[in-house]
Structures are given as C-alpha cells and as structure tokens.
Amino acid sequence: MITLSHYLILSAILFCIGLYGVYxxxxxxxxxxxxxxxxxxxxxxxxxxSKFYGDLTxxxxxxxxxxxxxxxxxxxxxxxxxxxxxxxxxxIDSMQSMHG
Amino acid sequence: xxxxxxxxxxxxxxxxxFWIVVSSKNALYSMSALAxxxxxxxxxxxxxxxxxLGVVQIIVYTGAVMALYAxxxxxxxxxxxxxENIRAPKLxxxxxxxxxxxxxxxxxxxxxSDHIKAFYPMVEGVQNPQAVGIVLFTKYLVPFEVAAVMxxxxxxxxxxxxxxxxxxxxxxxxxxxxxxxxxx
Numbered sequence: 001m002i003t004l005s006h007y008l009i010l011s012a013i014l015f016c017i018g019l020y021g022v023y024x025x026x027x028x029x030x031x032x033x034x035x036x037x038x039x040x041x042x043x044x045x046x047x048x049x050s051k052f053y054g055d056l057t058x059x060x061x062x063x064x065x066x067x068x069x070x071x072x073x074x075x076x077x078x079x080x081x082x083x084x085x086x087x088x089x090x091x092i093d094s095m096q097s098m099h100g
Numbered sequence: 101x102x103x104x105x106x107x108x109x110x111x112x113x114x115x116x117x118f119w120i121v122v123s124s125k126n127a128l129y130s131m132s133a134l135a136x137x138x139x140x141x142x143x144x145x146x147x148x149x150x151x152x153l154g155v156v157q158i159i160v161y162t163g164a165v166m167a168l169y170a171x172x173x174x175x176x177x178x179x180x181x182x183x184e185n186i187r188a189p190k191l192x193x194x195x196x197x198x199x200x201x202x203x204x205x206x207x208x209x210x211x212x213s214d215h216i217k218a219f220y221p222m223v224e225g226v227q228n229p230q231a232v233g234i235v236l237f238t239k240y241l242v243p244f245e246v247a248a249v250m251x252x253x254x255x256x257x258x259x260x261x262x263x264x265x266x267x268x269x270x271x272x273x274x275x276x277x278x279x280x281x282x283x284x
Binding site: 002006007010014015016020021023027029030032034036037043044047048050055056059062063067068069070072073074077078079081091 | 119122157239255264
C-alpha cells in the first residue's frame, strides 16, 4: 500500500536531484532545466498532500506553480537568447562583468 | 496492488530520467530526458486522482514548456558538448544533500502532525475536473486572474526580449565579422 510518506520521500529525492543540478550546472540552459525539476518535485508533494488529506488546496497551488513555471521559462529563455547574442556563450562563469 | 507497481515503476523511471537531466553533458539529451520525466510525473498525478492536474502537466509542460525549450535551443549551439568547470564535485554533492535534508525537515515537520484539517474539502459526488473548477472559480478566483495577467506579461516580455533583431542571423553575423577582421 502506497502511503503519503512514499510520495513525500519521492518528492524529496527528486528535489535533491534538482538541487544537485542547480549547484553543479554551470550552463544557464541546463540550470533552468534543474529548476524545472525542483518545481515538479514540489508539485508531486502538493498533489499527494491534496489527496491524502482530502483537500483541493494542494492541487490549486500546483496549478499556480505550473503557471509560474511557464512564465519563468518564457522570460528566462528570452533573456538567455539576448545574452547569447551578446556573448556567444551561456556559461555562468562568463557573467562576471560586475566583479571588482 | 497495481497502484504499488505503477508507483515504483514511475518512481524509478522519473529518478533515472531526472538524473540524466542533471548529469548529461549534451543539452539535447538533457532536454529529451526532461520531457520524458515530465510525462512520468503526470502518471503520479493520475495515480493521485488529480486527473485535471495530470492533463495540465502533459499539455503545459511537455507540450508548451518543452516545445519552447526546443525552439529556444535552436538559438544556441547544442550539438557541442557542454563544458563545465566544476571545482569540487564532492562538496557540491554534500552541500546539495545537506540543504535538501534541512529543507525537507523544516517543511515536513509541521506536516506530520495531526493538526491538519481540510480547508476546502473535496466536493462529494463530482469528478476531479469539476471539483477543481468549483474551487478555482470561487475561492481562488483572484489568484487565477492574477496568474492570467502574469502570463500575459511574461508573453510580452518573451516577445520583446527574443524578437529584437530576429532578422539577423547569429552564426552568419559572427563569421562575417571574422571575415572583416581577417581582410583588414
């Protein structure tokens, strides 16, 4: 029998994977992929809580997270395209124009 | 029984796919694995009786977001392997594990307690999409409209950011500049 803990543990594992990606990735595009993993891991947790407590609020939050993720991708990709046109690279280490 | 099998299968596939996303050196492999992981995540939503959320997951994430990434990747050179300068891989592993552990404990500790009561209980006798509609258009109407405005703002921002100088070719322009420098 699958309980709430199973889903929460899975959500935590996926969140760890996403967090590892955020720490490790130096490419902006792949960094955005890692943030998508984080958002999806949280969505699973919300949906699981929503079912096991019989409350729809979790699903509502998951919907709004999906909306936020979609707008984040639109703006983020636009910014990345502008950056790539200027610099020709997406490496985070190249974004040091403000260093002293 | 079938729920257990489905849960473990989906979990294994999702974890493997997301591990490929964070560890692959090729951006194209990463994107494909991410799309596959999104679809298996919608499987969890169907298991959790959140049918509408599962359909939204497939349509919005695998349909819209991944397509947007695919179009965006046409601007970048994705056939080349991603070179990443990682200084301390073990430290990164340890840090991410510790941070995730702290976050999970901090957020899960109040959740395990028995004080949680359903705020908006499931409506009896209706299917999931209908119940979602009832809650979304009564209790969450204002956030819904705000989310619509936010999506509009994001759409305009994306058009303005990516649409400038769309008629100029990126790669050809660089070659032309090289040729100009070489001829001088």
